Amino acid sequence: MFDAGIVGGGGIVGCAIARELAGHGLSVAAIEKHPTACQETSALNSRVIHSGFHEIPGTLKAELAREGSRLIIRYAEERGVKLLRTGMLIAVPHGSIRAGLWREAGALWKMWAQGRQQKIPFRVVLTAGGVQRIAPIQAMSGIFIPSVCVIDLETLMQLLLNDAKTAGAQFFFGSEVIGIDVQASHHVIHTIRGAIEARTLINSAGLAAKEISQMAGGPKYDIEFVRGDYYEMKGGIERWGIRTLVYPAMPPRSRSKGIHFGPRTDGRLYIGPSATPLSEPAPKPVFLEAARRFLPQISDDDLEWSYAGVRSTRVAENGKSDFTIRLERQTPPFINLIGIDSPGLSASMGIARYVAEMILRRSVPPMAQ
Ligand SMILES: Cc1cc2nc3c(=O)[nH]c(=O)nc-3n(C[C@H](O)[C@H](O)[C@H](O)COP(=O)(O)OP(=O)(O)OC[C@H]3O[C@@H](n4cnc5c(N)ncnc54)[C@H](O)[C@@H]3O)c2cc1C
Known part of the structure; x- marks a missing residue:
């Protein structure tokens, strides 16, 4: 027993x-x-070891991500688990003026307000030059959360x-x-x-x-299953020079954090995950489009399908x-x-x-x- x-x-x-x-x-x-x-x-x-920044304040997700990420980071440091101190850049891409800048800027603004409520340290990056100092991508502005990292x-x-x-x-x-x-x-x-x-x-x-x-x-x-595919960005960190996680600005209550890209502890770079029904993998152009918003030079040949995971999500009536x-x-x-x-x-x-x-x-x- x-x-x-x-x-x-x-x-x-x-x-x-x-x-x-x-x-x-x-x-x-x-x-x-x-x-x-x-x-x-x-x-x-x-x-990604999230600080809880994306989560709605007061939810279990927000509370346990904040507490859990603190515990995991301390554990990793004490036990020698490899951690990449990438930070997370939530950015508004160039070209957003035509494609709905206000929606993206509005989303960023709401995340700013949410982040302040959560008391998670972050800084606002107001210029394209400021973004470039964090990551070699094309973006107008963003929010940078230094505590986020990637784990082995x-x-x-x-x-x-x-x-x-x-x-x-x-x-x-x-x-x-x-x-x-x-x-x-x-x-x-x-x-x-x-x-x-x-x-x-x-x-x-x-x-x-x-x-x-x-x-x-x-x-x-009542559970929803959401499929998330990933593509590898060929050449990894060495080729693209990207050492931080780059996320799009999503409205705070959206079901996913959006297709992002960033490094792993083995030196590879991945883009994903999509968010589709279980039996419908997102086609490659979806990933190419998501990457091109920040990296206009990327081409179809630079991405290779790698793996998919499934989220089981419980959505309450509200x-x-x-x-x-x-x-x-x-x-x-x-x-x-x-x-x-x-x-x-x-x-x-x-x-x-x-x-x-x-x-x-x-x-x-x-x-x-
Ligand atoms: C695409 C994607 C991206 C994500 N990105 C992140 C991220 O960057 N950061 C983050 O914090 N979280 C992320 N998550 C969420 C994170 O991966 C999950 O929250 C976490 O892995 C859940 O762990 P688990 O142990 O509950 O589930 P699982 O890993 O699914 O473990 C459940 C276990 O139960 C076992 N099991 C099932 N049925 C039985 C049975 N009948 N008998 C015995 N055993 C059984 C399974 O074999 C499995 O090993 C992501 C999830 C997805 C899908």
Whole structure:
């Protein structure tokens, strides 16, 4: 009998929760359907450690990205995980006068106001020359957020996993969860390899979280799946000289942060992600167009398709998209994590603390011995 059973222990969020709970002395079963960690959304993202600047103040996304990014950056520094101190430039491209400057400038202005509310340090860049001093791109103005960085995801994941194991968490890889029985005081989690018993059930199953919630007798959540493709910019940082993340200015309540480009820790440059329905990858011209707004010299040959990831987003009736992290049942305790889309990587260590807090101090009664 484990104190906690985590479905989705191979994702960055499930793994961070396993580490946090095991660190508090709880016995933890981290259950993962793939044979190794980081095989789904956690590997197929932009690897950006967001400060929460894009998020609506007061949401869980804003709060946990701010807290989580602080924790990840400190962890990376202490443990030697490679971090690129890129900063993030949210820019208004040249040519916007014809193509709706006021919409873009208005979006930038709203982000400025939102950023001030969030108390995240940033500076406004008012001229094309100022932009050029940050990145060799064509843009009229922008906002620069120095705290944003890009992380070596594989090393981060490996270290979190090692920490969790060292603290006593047991990982059950290759163990797809196929059913969950709810008993009076605990859960019986049926996997293709056998049953695991746990008092608290934590559903951190990413794209399958909706199904796991229903398996455990929880609500049927409405989830949208959004596909995001990436193209590599051939020649990488060395050729293009771009060492910062370049994002378009999007209206604050838009569902995505827009197609951006920026460096990775291995020296490559990527542009993406698009935001389309699952079965409809965005065509290459969409990426070319997004890049040309800032880099007019780029051509079709410079971009090569690389990979795609899928976001599972929960949009509330008021149109806001936020993480849902909820204690669905007190006895036996059941916690759902639904719609952990961007910035879930940045927030992962903050989410882990939040879940541990729910279990250890607030919502969940002490574990029966
Ligand atoms: C295109 C894109 C770009 C993004 N960019 C960023 C970014 O730059 N910065 C950022 O902070 N965030 C970003 N995100 C969001 C971030 O990637 C996610 O929030 C994060 O990876 C979610 O982690 P997770 O552990 O919840 O999900 P996952 O990585 O999906 O992990 C869930 C795990 O559950 C397992 N599982 C599912 N069903 C079962 C089952 N039945 N039995 C056992 N195991 C099961 C899966 O195999 C998987 O390993 C991006 C996302 C996308 C799609």
